[in-house]
Amino acid sequence: MNEEKNINDQLLENYYEVMVPNYAPANFVVKKAIGSSVWDVNDKKYIDFGGGIAVNSLGHSHPELLNALEEQAKKIWHHSNYLASEPSINLAKALVDLTFAEKVFFSNSGSEANETAIKIARKYHHSKGNDKVEIIAFKNAFHGRSLLNISLGGSKLHKEGFGPLDQSILRAEFNDLDSVKKCISDKTAAIIIEPIQGEAGVHAADQEFLIRLREVCDQQEILLIFDEVQSGIGRTGKLFSYIKYEVIPDILTSAKGLGGGMPIGATLTKNKFAEALTVGSHGSTFGGNPLACAVAIRVLDLVKQDSFLHAVKAKEELLKQGLEEISNKHQAFSQIRSNGLWFGCDLNQKDKVNSLLDLCYEEGLIGISAGTSTLRFAPALNIPDSDIQEGLFRLDKALKRF
Numbered sequence: 001m002n003e004e005k006n007i008n009d010q011l012l013e014n015y016y017e018v019m020v021p022n023y024a025p026a027n028f029v030v031k032k033a034i035g036s037s038v039w040d041v042n043d044k045k046y047i048d049f050g051g052g053i054a055v056n057s058l059g060h061s062h063p064e065l066l067n068a069l070e071e072q073a074k075k076i077w078h079h080s081n082y083l084a085s086e087p088s089i090n091l092a093k094a095l096v097d098l099t100f101a102e103k104v105f106f107s108n109s110g111s112e113a114n115e116t117a118i119k120i121a122r123k124y125h126h127s128k129g130n131d132k133v134e135i136i137a138f139k140n141a142f143h144g145r146s147l148l149n150i151s152l153g154g155s156k157l158h159k160e161g162f163g164p165l166d167q168s169i170l171r172a173e174f175n176d177l178d179s180v181k182k183c184i185s186d187k188t189a190a191i192i193i194e195p196i197q198g199e200a201g202v203h204a205a206d207q208e209f210l211i212r213l214r215e216v217c218d219q220q221e222i223l224l225i226f227d228e229v230q231s232g233i234g235r236t237g238k239l240f241s242y243i244k245y246e247v248i249p250d251i252l253t254s255a256k257g258l259g260g261g262m263p264i265g266a267t268l269t270k271n272k273f274a275e276a277l278t279v280g281s282h283g284s285t286f287g288g289n290p291l292a293c294a295v296a297i298r299v300l301d302l303v304k305q306d307s308f309l310h311a312v313k314a315k316e317e318l319l320k321q322g323l324e325e326i327s328n329k330h331q332a333f334s335q336i337r338s339n340g341l342w343f344g345c346d347l348n349q350k351d352k353v354n355s356l357l358d359l360c361y362e363e364g365l366i367g368i369s370a371g372t373s374t375l376r377f378a379p380a381l382n383i384p385d386s387d388i389q390e391g392l393f394r395l396d397k398a399l400k401r402f
């Protein structure tokens with residue numbers, strides 16, 4: 001066994017010795033990454049179709065993001081929110097200019113962005129003297145791992161043993177307006193929905209459903225929150241999916257792709273709702289961090305361009321066509337769903353996605369899962385076509401052995 005192999009095994013041994021056992025990482029340890037290529041400590045190269053779960057929106061080590069990070073690192077890394085600095089002001093301005101929003105709150109993750117959204121909704125109603133505290137969330141939803149977010153989410157595994165959970169949450173069927181209506185009462189403060197459910201396997205809401213949901217919210221003074229943590233920042237071929245749906249939420253949450261790999265969360269809303277968060281009522285030590293904001297400004301600059309977003313759709317077609325061919329060849333998938341560069345491929349062999357992922361790793365391809373029977377891809381939005389082809393070639397090899 002060569003020395004490098006020992007390093008990999010030693011690192012993994014250390015991992016299992018000192019890390020809380022809530023993850024089950026691949027049997028290789030990654031060392032570096034450029035674009036859509038990742039290398040492990042044995043210098044084996046992988047094509048990255050996972051994109052850090054829709055985070056590395058512009059791939060790894062993008063020169064312009066590196067430059068933004070380095071330039072900002074030479075200026076100021078952190079200051080408290082007693083002070084203001086250029087990056088967060090400019091990033092908020094960019095988000096406001098590009099979306100329905102008039103105000104932005106920065107945090108560090110999707111979970112925090114969602115916590116903020118729910119807090120704004122409740123505080124808004126409180127400030128109006130409304131006794132509205134209940135939240136409607138959806139079956140199979142995923143909103144993060146804080147106690148509030150697991151309460152909002154649909155997964156039993158994520159909740160079991162962590163109670164007591166938030167009891168003011170009601171659960172409706174996705175894409176079923178009647179089911180939503182049954183949950184509504186004069187206590188309903190907000191409805192939170194992923195327009196496209198990512199962790200559930202890239203399942204999109206129907207446009208008609210979201211339009212009706214908007215109408216119901218307007219009629220009953222209920223805030224509509226879109227969780228675009230995974231679906232935002234160009235993932236679907238639009239900057240945010242609400243633009244594609246032509247349905248404007250009251251609050252939108254963003255994270256993941258916004259920082260291109262830097263941890264950042266953002267909660268976007270209108271003045272009317274933002275006003276509820278009066279001075280001191282909410283905050284975050286690292287929220288609005290200059291390093292993360294400086295990088296996110298550059299991410300937005302690049303992703304917002306029409307030519308970039310059109311290219312995402314063209315890459316979607318290329319990947320979709322390849323996946324369909326491979327699936328036909330191996331009878332691999334019962335359904336392939338895509339929404340921009342975001343794929344959910346349901347395996348014909350149920351509950352076998354981890355075995356397939358292991359084979360993909362062996363062939364030098366990084367993918368991700370959604371549940372136990374769906375292979376998910378969320379590669380960098382600028383993944384070169386040649387890497388798409390190479391990744392498909394490696395998937396073909398993995399499926400041959402599956």
Ligand SMILES: Cc1ncc(COP(=O)(O)O)c(C=O)c1O
Nearest residue numbers: 109110111142143144198229230
């Ligand atoms: C739709 C959605 N919301 C929220 C989150 C939670 O984000 P984070 O892990 O950054 O807290 C995720 C993460 O996968 C997500 O997909």
